[in-house]
Amino acid sequence: MNNSEREKTVREPLFHIEKRGDISRKKGLLIRGIAILAALIVSGVFSAILLKGNPFVFYEKIIDGAVGTERRIWNLLRETALLLGVALAIVPAFKMKFWNLGGNGQVLVGCLATTACMFYFGGKVPLGLLIVFMMLAGVIAGAIWALIPAIFKAQWKTNESLFTLMMNYIAEGLVAFFLTIWVKTGSGVLNPMRDYKVPEVINSSFIPIIVIVLLTAAMYIYLKYSKQGYEISVVGESENTARYVGINVKKVVIRTLIISGAICGLVGFLLSGAIHGTVSKATHGGMGFTAIMVAWLAKFNPLIMAGTSFFVVFLERGVAEASSYFGVTNTAFPDIVTSIIFFFIIGCEFFIQYRLRFRAKKKSGIAAEKTVVKAEKKDSVEVSEESDDSAKAKKEDKA
Amino acid sequence: MVFIIGAISIGITFLYGCIGEILTEKSGHLNLGIPGIMTFGAAGGCVGVSLYMGGLSDPNNASWFFLILFSILTAALFAAALGAIYSFLTVSLRANQNITGLAITTFGVGLSMFLMESTVDKTYFAKASTYFVKSLPFAEKLGWFGELFLSHGVLVYLAITLALLMAWVLNKTRVGLHLRAVGENPATADAAGINVTVYKYVATCTGSAIAGVGGLFYVMDYLNGSWEYGIEAMGWLAIALVIFTMWRPNLSILGSFLFGGLYIAAEFIVGASSSQKELLKLLPYVVTIVVLIITSVLDSKENQPPAALGLSYFREER
Structure with a gap:
């Protein structure tokens, strides 16, 4: 990463995307695991807001419902x-x-x-x-x-x-x-x-x-x-x-x-x-x-x-029961929650195939791990969650 | 006469979805989320209508202009939000377009279902609908001509204007040229200094917004303000219509009326039994398949989809 050597007049993008050569099985699983966890958190919070209920009760009802x-x-x-x-x-x-x-x-x-x-x-x-x-x-x-x-x-x-x-x-x-x-x-x-x-x-x-x-x-x-x-x-x-x-x-x-x-x-x-x-x-x-x-x-x-089909059906059935506990009896919530989870898993594939290299800070000359990624409101959690994750992956690379 | 007017009326729903999808596909993105986006746009429009009507002190005294403007804006905004999720996943994260589209459809339909059945106040929908279907003031004086061409709600004319405008932009302007370049060969466009990502984002979100207005039209104009989930099927037909009209917005005006005619044909054939009607309802789908087959058999150079349709673009890839 020779960003600091470049001339200062050149405007550097915030980060640079590059393709990973190969990714270890463990790291791939880790990224997917984090994505699923993030998805569960986001969909739980999202549902809790829409249903005006407690997210923990929501999770409990999902398990009970399934x-x-x-x-x-x-x-x-x-x-x-x-x-x-x-x-x-x-x-x-x-x-x-x-x-x-x-x-x-x-x-x-x-x-x-x-x-x-x-x-x-x-x-x-x-x-x-x-x-x-x-x-x-x-x-x-x-x-x-x-x-x-x-x-x-x-x-x-x-x-x-x-x-x-x-x-x-x-x-x-x-x-x-x-x-x-x-x-x-x-x-x-x-x-x-x-x-x-x-x-x-x-x-x-x-x-x-x-x-x-x-x-x-x-x-x-x-x-x-x-x-x-x-x-x-x-x-x-x-x-x-x-x-x-x-x-x-x-x-x-x-x-x-x-x-x-x-x-x-x-x-x-x-x-x-x-x-x-x-x-x-x-x-x-x-x-x-x-x-x-x-x-x-x-x-x-x-x-x-x-x-994966057990996971999806578990969620669909669980969420159906959970949302009917909160008074919504149609299939809206199973659909919403499963698709949020799909979004995350689809999105996390990117971090398995590509890696983000962030612009080096000019003063210190050391690669900065932190970044602020702008995104639309809905995806903001997803992005920050996953960029953290790619940062982690990068640390592992160095080790 | 009633048949033709009916065909135009339902056809406009297809037209919105179709030109929205054409715009998206021109940037190289096959958005299978259009059915969900149209449904969510319809829900957004309904939210707009209920907010506007609910906010008035006297709902009988609504302003035609502001009601329509506000609901179009909310419909477009809701739909564009889904389009933004789609483009974030497929453009920035380079996710598989088909899978993402299907997930968007599920998401859009699910979220609309929740919105419409749990939160939105539907009291004034029928009333609001009368504003949407209001025809041009001098339509009645002009006999059959007025009935055929001038008796429609304002969204009908908006759709046709949009389609013609899009045809002009795509074929006659620099922006259109750039957009087509992005869809045909993003690497070349990139090398020529076109910002591929921006074009893809803008085309997808604008296309989604247009499709979303189609959902609003379906609920407020075609169904006179009653909510229904038929929009999803409309969305799939709209995507098929894109192929039928060979990615040409101006042709899609005629194509959508034809589809509209096929769609309602079952109701207008006298003496058909209920089981025969069920078979007649299959017409648009069968015709779509026939068209798909014919275009693929002919395989002419001009009538092809954008060359990079469905492929993600990564600058450093050879």
């Missing part, structure tokens, strides 16, 4: 499993840099196909066979929903993020369409078909959880040890390289998206066939979007994703 009773623990595990399922579906596509924003739609057509089987074949075929039908229908429907944009992406490079987004709305519209046909009363609400659901073991949450646990292990092995998994990461890194080494990129895109959609369809089958016994426009619960962030936080590692 794991306070046995039922809540089961729900927590089940929602974690489902979200993890969608995230597992998203991962192969995203590793390939295929922006599949259509998780919601792919899950929903899975739900729809499963429910259609229950509606038309329920009671006419033995339950065992029905369940096989339901599962196949769900998986195939999900796969088709992802396959359509994949074909166009592979053939003509059609923008997949908007394509899959539109497919979400088409899926929702189809659900509304079938509900007007199935429900004669016109209420648009299909009563749960309890007799045709997957039989319960312990409770309706257990089987979905087991299915997703197995799926996680399978996806981990597929991505890490199979040839196809390797092809996915090569295509994601560079399509030209992939072509050069003789990988058929189109084939990989289409095959991967079939897998992606099929897993979404499977989650749809679990949602409608094993848990709800029915379908509505909102059955997907917005998991397609949340799953993207869950997968991204875990750097697309299926095992770490189990942790």
Whole structure:
């Protein structure tokens, strides 16, 4: 850092950004840990201000809301499993840099196909066979929903993020369409078909959880040890390289998206066939979007994703209970708190990839550690928190 | 006639979102947070309306000009605040734009939900809405011409003016040239002495503010002052409209009316059963997909997105 040697007439910026070569695992984890902690503090204080309550009570209610009773623990595990399922579906596509924003739609057509089987074949075929039908229908429907944009992406490079987004709305519209046909009363609400659901073991949450646990292990092995998994990461890194080494990129895109959609369809089958016994426009619960962030936080590692989806669901459920304790019953607060946490974690990636070097103080000639970073009000805590952190990282460098 | 007026009316919501997003994308940033930003802008506008109406001694005696000005300002301010968070994360911290956008959408919708259902006083919304939809004074005297072109609320004309203005700025002025340079190749723009960061920030925040006014329009003009979460779906369609109109603000005026027509077509087809109507409601989404496919198959040089769209810029990177 030779700032002090430069001429005084040159106006130096307050700090200088440079790319880190490599960062130790420990330091990376430390930065992320600090970001999450800061996020929890900010979102707690933010919520406390909006709800006019005590932040400590708010934290207490979050924990109580997530794991306070046995039922809540089961729900927590089940929602974690489902979200993890969608995230597992998203991962192969995203590793390939295929922006599949259509998780919601792919899950929903899975739900729809499963429910259609229950509606038309329920009671006419033995339950065992029905369940096989339901599962196949769900998986195939999900796969088709992802396959359509994949074909166009592979053939003509059609923008997949908007394509899959539109497919979400088409899926929702189809659900509304079938509900007007199935429900004669016109209420648009299909009563749960309890007799045709997957039989319960312990409770309706257990089987979905087991299915997703197995799926996680399978996806981990597929991505890490199979040839196809390797092809996915090569295509994601560079399509030209992939072509050069003789990988058929189109084939990989289409095959991967079939897998992606099929897993979404499977989650749809679990949602409608094993848990709800029915379908509505909102059955997907917005998991397609949340799953993207869950997968991204875990750097697309299926095992770490189990942790991140648990974290996200824990907060969502906990905050829902906590905010209803303070008299707000809608989903506003889970949304607000999870997105604040996402902001912090997204933002902290910068400090993992880059390092800030602050302008040296002219008089002392020693690099100054302290700085004032101007930012908008809302982000000010974030920035100062994280610049402290980068300062810490710098000290470690010197040591 | 009613159909065309309806199409224009809903189309304007798309138009605001679309030109806001065009401005942002021209700087090289794909803002998927627009749905959340529009929702939050709508909430901001509603806060403005309730503050203004609540502050008056006699709400029946509101001033048309100040009500509209104040609510547009609050809507733009709220939306720009979200835009600022987005640009801080994506421009300064170089975060992934898609992920950040999705998080912004969740945040905006969540925060609006809280604002609208817990704090904002909705008493005067219906009353305030009458000011927004107030048509030009001489519209009724001019027959069908007046009805078609002059019967709309003031925000409709503002949107069209903004779209034309943006087309002019982008294509005919130095600022527009610089902005396009930033979106096409930030390294070259930087070398030419253009302050890339400032252009990105200003374009994103201004674009967000415009989109936010679209949210206000949807609630106060199209829905006559009733609050609804449909704005999120509007936002996604607005983003699709950007591709449909090939990043051209002047084309987006026509495009938005067309989308508006598709959006309300289901209500105007006589004799359609409720299930057929559900299918007809899918039209705008299907058309968007068809357009996406056609533009990608044609793959012409002029109709491409800005070359650096979606990429973060770091000066020292080769």
